Amino acid sequence: MNELLQLYQQMIIDHGKCPRNFGELENPTHKQKGFNPLCGDQLEIFLIIDDNDVIQDVKFTGEGCAISMASASMLTELVKGNHIDKANGLVEDFNAMLVTQDVSDEAMERLGKASVLEGVKQYPSRIKCATLSWHALKNACAGEGEATTE
């Protein structure tokens, strides 16, 4: 039960129910769909990246579980206003936290609020829910095709 409450702590439920930066951007310079075929989670991330490679605005739409929605919500809050190199670094930090699971204290600090998603690592079948939007962001910045968690 304790692990469960760590997974579904207040902040995650809150972001899951009322995701921040939810909706479409009208004139995105970059956009990217993400799809998790296992769960059916799908989302699309929209970005306005200026000439200096700074993310001026970011929003997302989609449907998915509380973990995927909360994760996308926290991601958008975190990367808005940052250079894409920094955003990509954060994606690496996030992967270190959940996928390779050898994350430094500094990386956890950089992830800020999103570090509350660390509890997801106890649930291997749910890790892909959390990483979906981060994959999508990375591919969007690189101008690559649709992100899947496969």
Add this chain to the structure above:
Amino acid sequence: MSQSLNLENIRKDFKYLANKKQVIYLDNASTTQKPDVVLNALSDFYRYSNANVHRGAYHLSEVATAKYDQARQVAADFIHAKSSDEIVFVRGCTEAINLVASSFGQQLNAGDEVIISAMEHHANIVPWQMLSKAKGIKIRVINLTESGELDLPHYKSLLNKHTKLVSIAHISNVLGAINDVGLMIEWAHEVGAKFLVDAAQSPAHIQIDVQALDCDFLTFSAHKHYGPTGVGILYGKHSLLERMVPYQTGGSMITSVTYESSEFMSAPHKFEAGTPAYAEAYGMSQALIYLNELGINNIKQAEDDLMVYTLEKFKQSDDLILYGPKDNRIGVFSFLVKGVHAHDVATILDSQGVAIRAGHHCAMPLMHTLSVPALARASLGVYNTKSEIDQLFDGLKTVKKIFSNE
């Protein structure tokens, strides 16, 4: 005379229930647990009777071959087939449908039509799509009614002289609906179409009688009725099987081979290229015998009781939305907890020791029709109890508690 099942004894047959940290297993539509008789039959076969079948002129191979042949007879009897020559052993339901699509499909031409329905598993959609690409056949899809049943008038309107095959789930793995395939087969035959019954969900729950149904093909996998993985059957009327080209080719299915050409054995053997999963086929036959001994009607009665109990609990919970029909159904319950995604439901239930499935259940087009991204699904097996259902609903209370902390 039907007698009721002894649940206590049945539960002793399944060792997963003896685990200290007992899991409440409610994902039986996906695959069932295996009773000791099946597991022992498998390990005894490999220990004491193992030799390749239909190949060795020595005693051990004859023993193995006899068991493999016996298994075919048990399967034939189980579905009331005329003869064991109508039973092809395959890897499972998916392979069986692919076999028909590929092999019977050779007889179809551009403009011919295959009818499926809006409640099919991907295994009964994608093979027809491939055939459509290869041959230019058309796929027509039967709609669902509001209450989640097949729209039979719509089906009737789709049937015409171009219809060559109708391929329909006997029981929906999502909605639990038992489709009236008997009537549908009659209608299909009136226009000269053949009919495939995807019976993946049937053997563990209801009686199957291919002669009474008069279906042309019927398919299922052993692992969904307490048997091993990697084996299942394709039933086909013998005259149809004889007219079909082989699906795969190689050893065990030929009578003679030269570099120029080969002669094939007759059905079912011409569809069983290579060394078959003979031990698993034998294991499957032991699962069918296990079901026979319990009595499929007794099983139906007991599962119906538990289903009614469960349906009532769903009815009492305003924040649960249950999909599928009220009647003519089995204990497959696809549902949503209002405001909570199916995956979150499954994870929270898992932490309470309740195993259910969440996702699209290999039926993405149906999810589309129902306008849901995913569903949670609990499905009953012969070992489930009322108290396990109570724990499912206790778990669902925890889901609501966690998600309602305004």
